[in-house]
Amino acid sequence: MRIALALAALALLAFATPVLAAKTDGSPAAQFVQGLGDKALTSLTAKDLAANVRAQRVRSLLRENFDIQTIGRFVMGNGWKTATPAQKSQYMSLFEDMIVATYTKRFADYSGQSFKVTGSSAVSDSDSLVKSQILQKDGPAVMVDWRVRKKDGGMKVVDVVVENISMSLTQRDDFRTVLNDKGVDGLIEVLRQRAGKPAGK
Amino acid sequence: MNTIWAQGVSRKLMTAGLCVLLAFGSSACARSVNPETGYKTGINDPLEGMNRGIFAFNNIVDIAIIEPVAKAYNFLLPSFFRDGVQNFMHNLRSPLIVGNQLLQGDLKGAGVATARFIINTTAGIGGLVDVASAQGLPYEPEDFGQTLAVWGLGDGFYLVLPIVGPSSLRDTGGMVADGLADPVRIWAHDTDNDWIYYTRVGVEGLDTRARLVRAVEDLRANSLDYYAAVRSAYSQKRQSLIRDEKAGDSASIPDYDNN
Numbered sequence: 019m020r021i022a023l024a025l026a027a028l029a030l031l032a033f034a035t036p037v038l039a040a041k042t043d044g045s046p047a048a049q050f051v052q053g054l055g056d057k058a059l060t061s062l063t064a065k066d067l068a069a070n071v072r073a074q075r076v077r078s079l080l081r082e083n084f085d086i087q088t089i090g091r092f093v094m095g096n097g098w099k100t101a102t103p104a105q106k107s108q109y110m111s112l113f114e115d116m117i118v119a120t121y122t123k124r125f126a127d128y129s130g131q132s133f134k135v136t137g138s139s140a141v142s143d144s145d146s147l148v149k150s151q152i153l154q155k156d157g158p159a160v161m162v163d164w165r166v167r168k169k170d171g172g173m174k175v176v177d178v179v180v181e182n183i184s185m186s187l188t189q190r191d192d193f194r195t196v197l198n199d200k201g202v203d204g205l206i207e208v209l210r211q212r213a214g215k216p217a218g219k
Numbered sequence: 220m221n222t223i224w225a226q227g228v229s230r231k232l233m234t235a236g237l238c239v240l241l242a243f244g245s246s247a248c249a250r251s252v253n254p255e256t257g258y259k260t261g262i263n264d265p266l267e268g269m270n271r272g273i274f275a276f277n278n279i280v281d282i283a284i285i286e287p288v289a290k291a292y293n294f295l296l297p298s299f300f301r302d303g304v305q306n307f308m309h310n311l312r313s314p315l316i317v318g319n320q321l322l323q324g325d326l327k328g329a330g331v332a333t334a335r336f337i338i339n340t341t342a343g344i345g346g347l348v349d350v351a352s353a354q355g356l357p358y359e360p361e362d363f364g365q366t367l368a369v370w371g372l373g374d375g376f377y378l379v380l381p382i383v384g385p386s387s388l389r390d391t392g393g394m395v396a397d398g399l400a401d402p403v404r405i406w407a408h409d410t411d412n413d414w415i416y417y418t419r420v421g422v423e424g425l426d427t428r429a430r431l432v433r434a435v436e437d438l439r440a441n442s443l444d445y446y447a448a449v450r451s452a453y454s455q456k457r458q459s460l461i462r463d464e465k466a467g468d469s470a471s472i473p474d475y476d477n478n
C-alpha cells in the first residue's frame with residue numbers, strides 16, 4: 019500500500035508544472051492603476067493631514083478615477099428601476115459621501131503598505147482586469163484586482179476585487195436587504211444616518 | 220494502515236451519498252446565473268431567520284473572545300512565526316488537497332500539491348517554510364465541498380454554523396467528510412491522542428481568524444447589513460475557489476451608458 023502511494027505520488031509530480039511569475043506589462047490599464055496607486059500613496063497617507071483636507075483629496079481622486087455613477091447604480095440593483103429622479107440624486111450624493119468617508123478613514127490608518135501592479139488582461143471590449151498586490155510590512159500580501167473601463171476617452175475603475183471578492187457585488191448584496199425591507203427611501207435614510215446627517219428630505 | 224485508509228475513503232463516499240440525497244431533498248440546488256453579473260443570483264437562504272440568530276450569537280462570541288485572542292496573537296507573535304504556523308497547517312492539509320484534486324480530475328493540481336508537500340516537508344523543515352511557493356508552486360486550497368461542487372452538486376442553501384461561521388449544506392457535508400478522511404485525525408485517534416487533532420483544529424481556526432482581523436473590522440464598520448455582506452463574501456469566495464480562481468472571472472459590471 020505504502021509503495022503504491024509512493025509510486026502514485028511520483029507519477030503525479032509529472033503534472034507539477036511551476037507557475038511563471040506574471041510580467042508587469044505596460045498596458046494602459048496597468049499604468050493607469052499604478053498611477054492611481056502612486057497618487058493615492060503620496061497625497062492621502064500623510065499622518066498630519068487634517069481630516070477634511072484628506073477627505074477632499076479622496077473625493078477628487080475618486081471623482082477623477084472611479085465611475086461612481088456606474089458603481090452606485092450597480093450597487094443599488096433593482097432599486098434603481100423604481101427610484102424617482104430626486105431619490106436617485108439623493109442616493110448618489112450619499113453614496114459618494116459614504117465611499118469618501120470610508121476611504122478617508124482607511125488612508126488615515128495607513129501604516130507603511132506598498133502597492134504593486136503585477137499584470138493585467140482584457141476581459142471584454144471595454145474592460146480590463148488589473149492585478150495588484152498590497153504589501154504589508156507585517157503580514158501576507160493582499161490580492162487586489164481592479165476592473166478598469168475605457169470611458170470618455172480615459173479610464174475609470176468600476177470595481178475593486180479583494181481576494182476574489184468583488185466589493186461592488188458585496189455591497190449590492192448588502193444593500194439589497196435594506197431595499198427589500200425598507201425600500202428606496204429606507205435605504206436613503208440609512209445612508210443619511212451613516213453620514214451623520216440629520217433626517218429630512 | 221491499509222484498512223484504516225480505506226475506511227476513511229468509504230466514509231467519505233457515504234457522506235457524499237448523504238449529501239446528494241439531502242441536496243435533492245432541498246429546493247433549488249443549482250441556481251441560475253444572473254446575466255448582469257455573471258455570478259449566481261442571490262444566495263439561497265431559506266433558513267435566514269435561524270441563520271441570522273446563529274450569526275448574531277457568533278458575532279457576540281467573536282467580539283468577546285475570538286477577536287481579542289486573534290488580535291493578541293497578531294500583536295505578540297512576530298510575522299515569521301505566524302507564517303510558519305500557517306505554512307505548517309497548510310502542509311498538513313496536503314493529503315486532503317491531493318485527494319480532492321484527484322477526485323475533481325485535476326491532475327495538474329494534484330501534482331503541484333504533491334510536489335509542495337514533498338518540497339516543504341523536506342527543504343521546508345517539516346512544513347514550516349513554504350519553499351515551494353518561491354519555486355512557482357502556489358498553495359491551492361481544496362476541500363470536499365469544492366469537489367462536490369465540481370461534480371455538479373449545488374450548495375443546497377446557506378448555513379451559518381455555530382462558531383465556525385458561514386457555510387452551506389454542501390460545504391458542511393464536505394467539511395465532515397474531510398474531517399473523517401483526514402490522516403492527521405485518523406492517526407491522532409488511533410494513537411489515543413485526539414487532543415492533537417483538536418489542538419490542530421483550534422490553531423488552524425486561530426490562524427484564519429487572525430488573518431481576517433482587518434477585513435472583518437472593515438466589513439462590520441462599513442456594511443449596512445453585516446449578515447448579508449458576509450453571506451455575499453462567503454458565496455463569492457466559494458465560487459472563486461471552486462473555479463480555481465481563474466483570471467477574469469470576477470463579477471461583470473454592466474455598462475449602463477451603452478446598453
